[in-house]
Amino acid sequence: MNEFIEQFLLESRELVEQATDDLLVLEKAPADRERLDNAFRAFHTLKGGAGIVDFAAMEMAVHAAEDVLAAARSGSRPVTTRLIGDCLACLDQVVRWLDSMQGSGELPTDADMEARTLVERFLPSPAGAKSPGPLKRGSMPGNWASALLTKHSSVRAQAKTAIRYAPDPDCFFRSEDPVARIAALPGLLCLDLEPAVPWPTLDALDPFACNLVLTALSQGSVTEIVSTLGEAIDQCDVQALAHVRGTESVPLLQRTRAVLEAQISLLGEKEVQGIRGRVASAGLVAANVLRHLGRTAGADHIARATDRSLAESAPSVLRETIETTLNEVFPPVPAAASPQILHDRGARTLRVDATRIDALVNLTSELTVAKNAIGHTAKLAQDGSNALASVLKDRHAVLDRLVGELQRSVLGMRVLPLRHVFQRFPRLVRDISADLGKPANLIIEGDDTEADKVIVEMLFEPLLHVLRNAMDHGVEHASVRAAQGKPPAGTIRLRAARQGDHVVVEVSDDGRGVDVARVRQVALERNVAPDEILDAMSDTEAIDLIFAPGFSTATKVTDVSGRGVGLDAVRTAVGRLAGHVGVESRTGEGTKVRLTLPFSVMMTRVMTVEAGGQMFGIPLDAIVETVRVGMDSIVPVGGAKAIVFRNRTMPLVELAGALGVKREENKDTEATVVVARIEGHFGALQVDRLGEQMEVMLKPLDGILSGMPGIAGSTLLGDGGVLLVLDLGELLQ
Amino acid sequence: MTVRLSADGTIELDGICTIEDAETLLRHLLAAPRATVDWRSCAQAHAAVIQVLMASKSILRGPPAGDFLRMHLEPLMKSA
Numbered sequence: 001m002n003e004f005i006e007q008f009l010l011e012s013r014e015l016v017e018q019a020t021d022d023l024l025v026l027e028k029a030p031a032d033r034e035r036l037d038n039a040f041r042a043f044h045t046l047k048g049g050a051g052i053v054d055f056a057a058m059e060m061a062v063h064a065a066e067d068v069l070a071a072a073r074s075g076s077r078p079v080t081t082r083l084i085g086d087c088l089a090c091l092d093q094v095v096r097w098l099d100s101m102q103g104s105g106e107l108p109t110d111a112d113m114e115a116r117t118l119v120e121r122f123l124p125s126p127a128g129a130k131s132p133g134p135l136k137r138g139s140m141p142g143n144w145a146s147a148l149l150t151k152h153s154s155v156r157a158q159a160k161t162a163i164r165y166a167p168d169p170d171c172f173f174r175s176e177d178p179v180a181r182i183a184a185l186p187g188l189l190c191l192d193l194e195p196a197v198p199w200p201t202l203d204a205l206d207p208f209a210c211n212l213v214l215t216a217l218s219q220g221s222v223t224e225i226v227s228t229l230g231e232a233i234d235q236c237d238v239q240a241l242a243h244v245r246g247t248e249s250v251p252l253l254q255r256t257r258a259v260l261e262a263q264i265s266l267l268g269e270k271e272v273q274g275i276r277g278r279v280a281s282a283g284l285v286a287a288n289v290l291r292h293l294g295r296t297a298g299a300d301h302i303a304r305a306t307d308r309s310l311a312e313s314a315p316s317v318l319r320e321t322i323e324t325t326l327n328e329v330f331p332p333v334p335a336a337a338s339p340q341i342l343h344d345r346g347a348r349t350l351r352v353d354a355t356r357i358d359a360l361v362n363l364t365s366e367l368t369v370a371k372n373a374i375g376h377t378a379k380l381a382q383d384g385s386n387a388l389a390s391v392l393k394d395r396h397a398v399l400d401r402l403v404g405e406l407q408r409s410v411l412g413m414r415v416l417p418l419r420h421v422f423q424r425f426p427r428l429v430r431d432i433s434a435d436l437g438k439p440a441n442l443i444i445e446g447d448d449t450e451a452d453k454v455i456v457e458m459l460f461e462p463l464l465h466v467l468r469n470a471m472d473h474g475v476e477h478a479s480v481r482a483a484q485g486k487p488p489a490g491t492i493r494l495r496a497a498r499q500g501d502h503v504v505v506e507v508s509d510d511g512r513g514v515d516v517a518r519v520r521q522v523a524l525e526r527n528v529a530p531d532e533i534l535d536a537m538s539d540t541e542a543i544d545l546i547f548a549p550g551f552s553t554a555t556k557v558t559d560v561s562g563r564g565v566g567l568d569a570v571r572t573a574v575g576r577l578a579g580h581v582g583v584e585s586r587t588g589e590g591t592k593v594r595l596t597l598p599f600s601v602m603m604t605r606v607m608t609v610e611a612g613g614q615m616f617g618i619p620l621d622a623i624v625e626t627v628r629v630g631m632d633s634i635v636p637v638g639g640a641k642a643i644v645f646r647n648r649t650m651p652l653v654e655l656a657g658a659l660g661v662k663r664e665e666n667k668d669t670e671a672t673v674v675v676a677r678i679e680g681h682f683g684a685l686q687v688d689r690l691g692e693q694m695e696v697m698l699k700p701l702d703g704i705l706s707g708m709p710g711i712a713g714s715t716l717l718g719d720g721g722v723l724l725v726l727d728l729g730e731l732l733q
Numbered sequence: 734m735t736v737r738l739s740a741d742g743t744i745e746l747d748g749i750c751t752i753e754d755a756e757t758l759l760r761h762l763l764a765a766p767r768a769t770v771d772w773r774s775c776a777q778a779h780a781a782v783i784q785v786l787m788a789s790k791s792i793l794r795g796p797p798a799g800d801f802l803r804m805h806l807e808p809l810m811k812s813a
Contacts, residue, residue, distance in 0.1 A: 172752055172781055179780040183801045191805040199788040202763055207755040207781050211788075 004292060005105060008053045009098050011284065015042045015049070016091045016098075017423055023084050023091075024426045030079035037274040039087070040069040045281045046094065048259075052292050057111035058097055064122040065090040086121045088427070093118055112237075145239050148192060148215050155189040159217040161225050164237040166196060169209040176232070178214055185228050187219030217241075256289045260326050267319040279309045279318055286322050298325050359409050363402060370398050411600055416456045418496045418505070419447040424460065425467060425494060432471045439489035440475055442467075449496040451503040452600040455577055459505065459597070462570040462581075466507045466593045467492065469567060474511030474591050484588070486510065501599050501621075502579075508592035514543050514585035526550055543585050544680070547571040570595075575729065578604070578619070578712075580679055604698045606715075606725055608691030609674060612661030615691060617715065617725035624675045624682070626690055631669055634686075643684050645675060650682040651732065658731055659710060663688075676728050683732035698725055735775075736761065743794070744768050746775040746782070755781035762789045772797040778806075786810060 019042035022035045029035070043066040050058040065087050071077035093114055100108045145162040152159075163185070167178045182191055192215045199205070218225055222240045229236055263282040283306025290299040305321035308314075377391050385391075422444050429442040451459075475481075475490030482488050495506045516539045523529055528548045529537075537545075545551055549568040570593075571581050579597035598604075598621075606617035607626075627645065634643050634652055641652040652673070656663040674685040696715035701708060712727035736757040737745045744761045746754075762768060762785065770786065771794040772778075778786075778799075783806060786793065793810045796803045 177752075177780050179778070179783055179806075183805070188805070191809075193783065193787060193806075193809055195787070202759070202766065202789050205759060205785065205788050207759045207785055208752070210780060210784070212780060212784055 002105065004053055005101060005107075007288070007291070008049050008055075009102055011288075012046055012049055012094065012098055015046045016095055018042050019046070020088065020091055020427050021423060023087050024430060026079060027081060027084040027430075034274050034277075036069065036073055036079065038277050040066065040073055041274075041277050041281045043069055043087075045284055048285045049288065052288055053107070055097075055107050055111070057108075057115035058094060061090055061093060061115040061118040064119040068122050089121065090118050144215055144237075145241070148190075148217060149241070151192070152190045152217060155217055158187075158219045159189055159241050160187075161218045161220055161222050162239045162241055163214075163216045163218060163225060163229070165214040165216075165229075165232060165235060167210050167212065167214075167232065167235050169196075169211065171210050171235075172208050178210065178212060178232070181229065181232055182214050182216050185216065185218050185220060186224050189217040189219060191216045256292075259289045260286055260322055264319055264322050264326070267315045267322075275315055276310060276313065279306060279315050282306075282322075283309065283318050286318075286325075290325070301325065356409060356412055360406075363406050363409060367402050367406070370395065370402055373398070411452070414453045414600075415450045416453050417448045417450050418456055418459070418503070420456050421460045421463065422447040422494060422496070425463070428464065429467060429471065429492065432468060436471060438471060438475050438477055440471060441489055441491050443491060443493045444495075445493065446496040449498050449503060450599075451597065455503065455579075455597050455599075458573065458577055459595075462573040462595065463494070463505065463507065465567065465570050466595075467494070470507055470509040470511065470591065470593070474509040474513075476512050498599065499596075503597045503599055505595040505597070506592055507595075508590055510590040513587040513589055513591055514546065514583065515587070516542050516585075519543060519545055523548070523551060540584075541680075543583055546583060547581060582680075604715075604725065605693060605695050606723075607674075607693050608723065609655070609685075609687040610689040610691060611659070611687045612656035612663055613688075614661055615717075615721070615723055616655070616659075616687075617694075617696065617723045618674060618676070618685070618728065619712070619725065620693060622676045622678055622728045624677050626672070626674050628670045629673050631671055634671065643673065645673075645684065648682055650675070650684050652684040652686055653731055654686045655726075655731075656688070676732065678729045678732060681732070683728070685728070685731070696723065696725070739771070742768055744770045744791075746770065746772040746778065746797075748774065748776055750775060750778040750782045752779045752781045755779065755785050758782060759785050759789075762791060767792075769794055772802070774798050775802060778802060 019039050022039035022042065026032055026035045026039060043062055047059055047062040047066055050056075050062060068077060068083060069087065072079050072083065077083070097108050097111055097114075144164055148162055149156050149159065163182070165178055165182060167176060171178065179193075182188065194213045194215070196211050196213050199211070220228070222238055225238055226233055229238070263286045266278055266282050283302055287299040287302040287306070290296075290302060302318070302321055302325065305318045309316075309318035373395055377388070377395055380391060381388055425444070426442050429440060433440045470492050471490070475492070476484075476486075478488040481490065491510045493506070493508045495508070497504050520534055520537075520542050523534055523542070523545045524531055528545055528551050534542070547567045547570065551568065567581075574581050574595050574597065577597055579595060582594045582596070583591060584594070585591045604617075605620040607620050607623060608615050608617055610616075629643060629645065634641050636642075637651075641654070642649055643652045654663070671686050672688065672690060674687060674690075676683055676685060698713040698715055701711060701713055705711070710727055710731045712725045715723050715725060717723050735747045735750050736754045737747065738761055739745050742765060744758065744765075746758070750758075758770075762770075766789070768791070770791045773795060775797045776799040778797075787810070790811060793807070795807050795810075797807060
């Protein structure tokens with residue numbers, strides 16, 4: 001993918017997120033001037049980005065939204081829910097375009113129509129769908145129009161409208177003469193003819209199939225042109241040139257200059273409020289145009305100045321930097337610039353905090369020292385020194401510490417704040433709330449809590465499901481709430497916190513809570529559990545059944561949460577990340593769903609055990625304790641075995657047997673048992689021997705081993721052997 | 734006839750050339766691909782005719798009589 005497109009995608013997504021955020025706040029507080037300004041600026045920067053990658057349709061759509069926001073800023077248009085909705089719809093479309101570009105690496109080809117539909121949304125009066133209004137308003141010349149302007153630069157000054165007419169091949173049979181139609185246009189300045197598909201050899205030419213594409217410039221206004229084109233308008237693209245005339249075809253450098261000057265004047269305005277947003281947006285635009293020209297160094301320079309400007313709250317820093325850049329005549333871009341651009345892109349895609357890199361650099365130098373020390377030790381070994389063992393031990397300790405730090409630093413780079421997933425929810429809750437007709441507020445707390453990239457990225461689906469459930473089944477309708485003395489709008493809290501090695505994400509609502517009696521009844525009806533077990537369950541255990549496969553209490557399937565997937569999908573997804581889900585409920589007061597996830601998916605503390613002559617790892621966080629019990633305390637229950645331990649009866653699984661490896665003959669009177677707790681259930685695992693504890697990087701099994709039951713993954717041992725790490729959940733089920 | 738083959742092998746376009754003339758022109762050009770096309774007395778030409786002229790990359794002897802042809806189309810063609 002073209003690196004500008006890549007950059008553009010990255011930044012546009014951030015801008016869309018930021019603008020969405022601002023718009024949602026603005027909807028609740030239409031007088032919030034700063035949010036309005038921020039949203040406006042985000043749209044403005046989005047438009048600039050689209051211009052840089054020559055994405056005319058997006059430029060046009062975003063420009064229309066920017067216009068209405070500008071009108072809102074000037075007070076000539078009120079901030080209404082409709083206006084916010086239109087702007088959000090525009091952002092949605094932008095995201096669809098971005099997604100399509102991400103897939104193909106190319107600008108979407110059919111974006112014009114979508115853009116036009118959007119532009120129409122923003123028009124004050126939607127009357128007259130065929131009116132040239134939208135054409136006149138937002139259109140920017142696409143590539144063909146700018147090419148035409150460049151080619152016919154002598155008439156550029158007079159040109160008001162660009163026309164591209166691609167008649168269909170059959171048009172001659174409808175007595176259409178495309179050339180005559182263009183000839184009839186008022187104020188025609190120039191005409192270009194191109195074959196629609198390359199000309200065939202003369203003997204293969206069908207003289208009655210039109211293969212012409214006509215492009216023309218005219219002094220006539222769009223309205224005049226459109227009315228003259230008549231029915232041919234369907235096959236025409238008509239663009240107004242007035243407000244961009246002269247900018248499209250001036251040399252690139254001059255355009256860059258104009259953009260940079262615009263940023264300077266933006267920063268020069270005496271406006272204290274929202275100046276930070278201005279600095280950020282101006283810096284971004286300036287850096288982007290420079291990067292577009294291949295002036296990476298200049299762009300980086302601007303980027304640094306932006307940061308400094310922001311840090312010191314002094315827009316003048318950035319302004320002066322842009323000015324210097326402007327007045328400087330750059331030396332030609334050296335050929336060596338490309339690797340730097342590549343490097344730059346890599347860094348940007350990862351978005352690693354610079355301090356983390358610094359820490360790595362320090363570690364590298366320490367590691368070098370440690371390496372040299374080992375060279376020294378090798379020399380000692382050669383000389384047959386007696387102190388070798390203790391020296392080696394010391395070196396090992398140093399290396400151990402350094403490698404540990406290195407591991408932590410590298411893992412730290414994969415860490416993202418949960419904001420990345422949380423920030424998508426306000427918008428979604430707004431939509432769900434509108435769908436269900438239940439007003440609700442989403443309160444987000446702790447979104448700066450960090451977790452491994454994989455965790456953060458995979459959290460979206462399960463969380464969305466839980467939120468939908470809370471909105472659909474938890475929060476009552478406003479009238480019901482009012483009758484109960486609750487505020488009419490429901491409150492949903494999305495809260496994240498770090499707890500030791502885990503990240504806890506809670507979704508709580510102030511709705512009706514889980515109806516335990518109903519859960520029991522449904523569980524019975526749907527055979528989720530046999531009735532004697534159901535009867536024996538405590539309320540807490542019964543409520544947990546909502547996560548059981550095949551359970552769904554909604555009496556009617558709704559669009560929102562009843563898609564045939566129950567909350568069991570949430571438990572499965574979270575379980576895949578080695579996390580677990582729990583629920584608490586108070587009737588009439590609300591429900592709280594808690595997702596507990598490991599901070600990092602990569603590091604797992606395991607304890608090794610031996611069974612059937614093989615070593616296996618057991619995730620340490622599942623282990624309650626290890627004990628030796630007398631063989632006689634193992635009691636057969638049906639075809640299975642169980643032990644009673646600390647007044648609790650639990651199933652006992654013989655590991656060797658369960659994994660199908662041959663058991664060691666054992667005449668001991670005692671058995672070594674690992675007691676584990678999975679999802680609140682206890683189970684015991686009989687092993688031959690206990691090993692040591694270690695921290696490992698767990699790799700999921702792939703290839704033909706991936707379907708192997710009871711195995712969570714593998715890791716390499718110090719001696720080069722492979723350690724299989726068990727999935728106790730599957731083994732003890 | 735608005736499309737004529739002259740004695741010296743030049744193809745002449747005369748007056749208002751309609752869509753039917755495109756086929757005649759094409760036939761002449763297929764018979765003599767290198768023939769010069771003289772459009773000095775051509776006042777108007779249908780898009781189909783223009784299309785044949787462009788596809789054949791014929792050498793044109795001009796300027797054509799019609800203003801529109803002279804101003805906007807002749808610059809796009811190969812002139813003798």
